[in-house]
Amino acid sequence: MIFKVSPQTIKIVDLIRGEIEFDTQVFKDQVLIKSDGSPTYNFACVVDDALMGITHIIRGDDHISNTPKQILFYRALNWQEPFFAHLPLIMGLDGGRLSKRTGATAISEYRNMGYLAMALANYLLLLSWSPKDDRQVLDINEAIKIFDIKQVNKSSATFDPKKLDWMNNQYIKKEDPERLTELIIPFLFKAGLVQEGKIDRKFIICLVKLFQSRLNRLSDFVEWADYFFLEEITPQPEAKEKYLSQDFSREFGLFLERLEALEVFDVENIEFTFRNLVKELGIEAKTLIHPIRVALTGKTVGLGLFEVIYYLGKERTRKRLMQWIKRRE
Structure with a gap:
């Protein structure tokens, strides 16, 4: 089944892009029903949306070329035309369309990666729109009140995973x-x-x-x-080479003796004990802090050392430091 397209100019007022004109002379006559009896995309969209009472069609701007063809069907069937709004596409950092490599991932996967729902919504909202005060972190309920689709940008936005990470961090912190x-x-x-x-x-x-x-x-x-949470840890190879290649058996042993003697085992007393020890040994704090951190955590960066020792507790701290003392014996 073919729909004959007569020469005419079709005008629409896109809610984002304003007035757009189309010359139907560049169109071919439109197929409504294919040879297998199934409807074509544009015809099915019009019938489906009209029967469901859809008043606004908001979609990517890659569908702009479909709009005049669909409007022809609305007018031929004497159905109320909906409002159209064509959003700019979201592009990858490489300037191309989103792919799995550049961010085109199912919403469920973002949850599985550890993104909060409100953070992801906030980030996606700001890809094509921003409040007048240019705030980055915006409560979704407030955004609903001030959002105006006419203020959406016309140019494509870039999906930046690092910016999404930053946004997620803002929500995690609060x-x-x-x-x-x-x-x-x-x-x-x-x-x-x-x-x-x-x-x-x-x-x-x-x-x-x-x-x-x-x-x-x-x-x-x-x-x-x-x-x-681990019973045993394996230091990162580069950390082990940099901070545990020297023999710290004596220093580790002295530190453990001081920790065992503490009547009140808390962060403040752990730090006080450590500072006194390095002062007595005549060494800089960093000379011992980094080796102890790697021996206890396997990492070169993280929480403050004294918080680490406190939450590991005396027993696990002793066990992990003793492993390095015994290796030198």
């Missing part, structure tokens, strides 16, 4: 630690760091509070805090 903990626990399960029925939520909440400002994604918690 999230309630207890709720954040419930969202993080599944990542710990997946990494094999906790087991069902053996979850110390209070302990995890304490750790979440410590790492909260550092997390770009919820999944980052596993990488940052794994040593609190």
Whole structure:
């Protein structure tokens, strides 16, 4: 079935792009029903939208060329034409269309990677629109009140994963630690760091509070805090070479003796004990801080050393430092 297209000019007022004119002389006659009996895309869209009472069609600007063809069908069937708004496409950092490599991923995958729903919504909203005061972090309920589709940019936006990470970090930092903990626990399960029925939520909440400002994604918690859940750790090779190739048996042993003697084991007293020790030994604090950190965590960066020791506790701190003392004996 063919729809005969007569020569004419079709005008639409796009809610984003303003008035657009189309000359139907550049169109071919439109196929309505294909040889297999199925309707063509443009005809099916018009019938479907009209029967559902759709009043506004908001879609990517790659569909602008379909609009005049669909309007012809609306007018031929004497149906009310909807309003059209054609959004700019979201491009990858390479300037091309989004692909899996540049960000074209299912929403569920972003959740699995550790992005908060409101952070992702906030980021996507600002790809083609911004409030008059140019705020970056914007509550979705407030955005609903001030959003005007006529203010949407006409040019394409670029999807930048680093900016999404920054946005997610802003939301993570202000999230309630207890709720954040419930969202993080599944990542710990997946990494094999906790087991069902053996979850110390209070302990995890304490750790979440410590790492909260550092997390770009919820999944980052596993990488940052794994040593609190592992029985044994393996230092990163470069960290081991840089900080544990020297024999620190004496220093580690003296530090452990001082820790064992502490009546009040807290961050303040741990730091006081350490500072006194390095002063007595006549060495800079960093000379011992980095080796102890690597021996305890396997990493070169992370929380303050004294917080690490406090949350590991005396027993695990002793066990991990003793491993390096015994290796030198």
